[in-house]
Amino acid sequence: xxxxxxxxxxxxxxxxxxxxxxxxxxxxxxxxxxxxxxxxxxxxxxxxxxxxxxxxxxxxxxxxxxxxxxxxxxxxxxxxxxxxxxxxxxxxxxxxxxxxxxxxxxxxxxxxxxxxxxxxxxxxxxxxxxxxxxxxxxxxxxxxxxxxxxxxxxxxxxxxxxxxxxxxxxxxxxxxxxxxxxxxxxxxxxxx
Numbered sequence: 310x311x312x313x314x315x316x317x318x319x320x321x322x323x324x325x326x327x328x329x330x331x332x333x334x335x336x337x338x339x340x341x342x343x344x345x346x347x348x349x350x351x352x353x354x355x356x357x358x359x360x361x362x363x364x365x366x367x368x369x370x371x372x373x374x375x376x377x378x379x380x381x382x383x384x385x386x387x388x389x390x391x392x393x394x395x396x397x398x399x400x401x402x403x404x405x406x407x408x409x410x411x412x413x414x415x416x417x418x419x420x421x422x423x424x425x426x427x428x429x430x431x432x433x434x435x436x437x438x439x440x441x442x443x444x445x446x447x448x449x450x451x452x453x454x455x456x457x458x459x460x461x462x463x464x465x466x467x468x469x470x471x472x473x474x475x476x477x478x479x480x481x482x483x484x485x486x487x488x489x490x491x492x493x494x495x496x497x498x499x500x501x
Contacts, residue, residue, distance in 0.1 A: 312346045312360040313496040317418045317466070318487025320500065324363045326356075326462040328398040331440045333364070340395055340438055343368050350495035352416050354454045356461030359417050361498060365398045367458035371451045389449040399435035399459060402444065404428035411453055413467045419493045421482055425470045427456050 315321055329336070339362065347355040353374055356367035372391035406429030414422040432446040433455065447455050457467055468476060468483070485491060489499040 310342045310345065311349050311496065312342050313498040314346065314350060314355075314416045315359050315361050316486055316489070316491070316497045316499045317483055318500045319361075319417075319498065321358050321361055321363055322417060322461070322466060323464045324358065325464045326358055326363045326365045329364045329366065337438070340366070340368065344370075346495075347416075350416050350493075354458040355416060356458045358461050358464075365400075365462045367396050367399070367462060369394050369396065369451070369454050369458060371454055374450050374454070389451060392447075392451055395438040396433065396455070396458070397436040397438065397440070399433050399462065401459060402432040402434055404431050404456070406430040406448065411450075413453075413457060415457070415467055416495070418466065418468065418483070418486060419491050419497075421468070421479055421486075423468065423471055423475060423479070425467050427453050427470075431456050431459070433459070 339357070343355050343357070343360060346360060347368060347370070353371055354367060354369040357364045370391070370393040372393065374391070408426045408428055410424045410426050412422050413425045429452060430446055430448045431452045432444065434442070434444045436442055460466065460469070468479070487500060
């Protein structure tokens, strides 16, 4: 089932999400619905708060991005392989490496894209969909997507990484999104 995506301004996007247990109600169905919602809206990741659940769950599929790398991207991360992964109860162990800018967008903040600086590497401790525990380091564009989705489960948005002037410049767009003055090709849930 395709779920509505929560729009900027909804309070669930600012909550620090809670860890869950393996008996979380209809977890497999929720994960399946999140995959469908993400693909239907042309995303590469989606976090549970974006579908109105304040739990530490997100899914990531970087295949489209990695396959679409240009020559410069391939030189930066020549051995990067795409992932398709479910992250449950993720907790950041560390972020390392140089920071680098990349133009990001978000399904919850449609029609807004900005350059964001993030670390090149991130190490997470998380559970997969079968509740097997992992500790793994990710790098390159995959690390960036993971950091973006991880922000969601910590109640943060990519715009929080912008300098104050940039935030002021996009304030009108954000205000419009928060009251539903935005046209997108997917269902959205607005706070008002």
